[in-house]
Amino acid sequence: MATSPNTSTLTPKKKDESFLDKLGGTLARKKKSKEVTELQEEGKNAIESPTSPTIPDIGPEGYHLGENEERSMIEPTSREDPKLRELIKTLLDWINDELSAHRIIVKDIEEDLFDGQILQKLIEKLCNIKVDAPEVTQSEIGQKQKLRVILDYINSILNLPPVWNQQKWSVDSIHSKNLVAILHLLVTLARHFRAPIRMPENVSVILLVVQKVDNILQTRRIVEEITTTNDDIGAKFERDAFDTLFDHAPDKLNVVKKTLVTFVNKQLMNINLEVTDLDTQFHDGVYLVLIMGLLENYFVPLHSFYLTPTTTEQKIHNVMFSFELMHDAGLPKNKARLPRPEDVVNMDLKSTLRVLYNVFTKYKDTRSTSTPTM
Incomplete structure (x- = not known):
């Protein structure tokens, strides 16, 4: 299991406020959804705008x-x-x-x-x-x-x-x-x-x-x-079903996403949480950790992960910790492509879907568990 992070970087007030946001009702979720939409639009405009000045064609x-x-x-x-x-x-x-x-x-x-x-x-x-x-x-x-x-x-x-x-x-x-x-x-x-x-x-x-x-x-x-394939860690990956879905079957991809949203919300509803967007709501690792605790019916000590991560390092810690919980629960590793924690934190949708589908495959027939006790 991962060692406990130094929680001194988190102030109680900030943690409470942020977690209450996660526990908010319909109004809070609508507000968050609107903020996500606006952020996505802002990001889209940023990507589509010129990043550097055009060099004149001097010939x-x-x-x-x-x-x-x-x-x-x-x-x-x-x-x-x-x-x-x-x-x-x-x-x-x-x-x-x-x-x-x-x-x-x-x-x-x-x-x-x-x-x-x-x-x-x-x-x-x-x-x-x-x-x-x-x-x-x-x-x-x-x-x-x-x-x-x-x-x-x-x-x-x-x-x-x-x-x-x-x-x-x-x-x-x-x-x-x-x-x-x-x-x-x-x-x-x-x-x-x-x-x-x-x-x-x-x-x-x-x-x-x-x-x-x-x-x-x-x-x-x-x-x-400038770049080739993503061989950052020296691995040669085989294409898997998600590569095919992204490239050739976007309609089926949406069905898979909806199935996974239904699956995770079946668990999260026990602690009054809800996921509406797979693209953005798993990058900090918090939901991944909570879902594993719910599926295995144990309370994850709050000192073991960052409940309100603010830095990339804290988010990577959370995702790595969730991977360790999955390994302890006996989840098989994705043979075609094992996601890196950095990919999930960077909101690489394929990586997030691979992780969630791996969990779904093991627990899809599990009934919704009761809220774990401390």
Whole structure:
């Protein structure tokens, strides 16, 4: 079983108020549903809005190159790829979550990361260390000096071959606000530190490469791969029924969701709780923990999990704890794809459905239990 978290971070008043919200009646649920709807709409607008300014199509004539020198830029149409914009937003959210204690808000992945200051704060947070780097300055030389120190430190932590770093990112490419180089760096960091995010798969961009040969500018287009499949933990996954439902049978997917909502509410009604949205109401792990206690007919000690989690770490703890309760209850592991706690916390719907369906399969014939006693 998981060790008990330090509950000193939760104040009784905040816990009571938040839990009363969960226990609220129809009016509270309608209010929460409205807030969820508004939040979803706000998120949709945020994703669909441009994440970074469009680079003007300067064309080959805009480059001043030496003989055999080459440069590249992302084709403007490629920058508007929804998957690329989703990746950028996911990485921005991750950085801002990591740096929230510093009250740092990164809005533009190119304009805010090029001088090394944000990268320094990020790597210090991820490694819990202090990097001895020069103070950021307005001069290009000073900025590059700082950036070189930061990148050298990052490269040593990642322990990647030097040729990788030269191909994927460099001081010059990051400082020149090369989006592809910045994305390669951030994606590698996110995977190395097992960031609690779900990056979109198979993101690529089309690069326009310009090279000067015999005093003539030659151009070619290449496809640059940013992410592949989600192999963050080195696992190779087989497709399962949920992949098929999402891709080919959305009508049947809705039936599955309704079935699972009915199943979990059959249990939660015993403690005056109700789930209306599978997409958003399981990401903090609270309902998962409570449902396991109800199904196994025991009271889960409140000190074992965070009743009102406020941070990503607390939510991950809750989901991991619920997984341990499921394991103790003898639930079989999903052979096709075992969800990560981070995926559930990040509201990856497939992962949430896999977890709930696993519980449903074991307990679908169980009658609604009485409220566990303390």
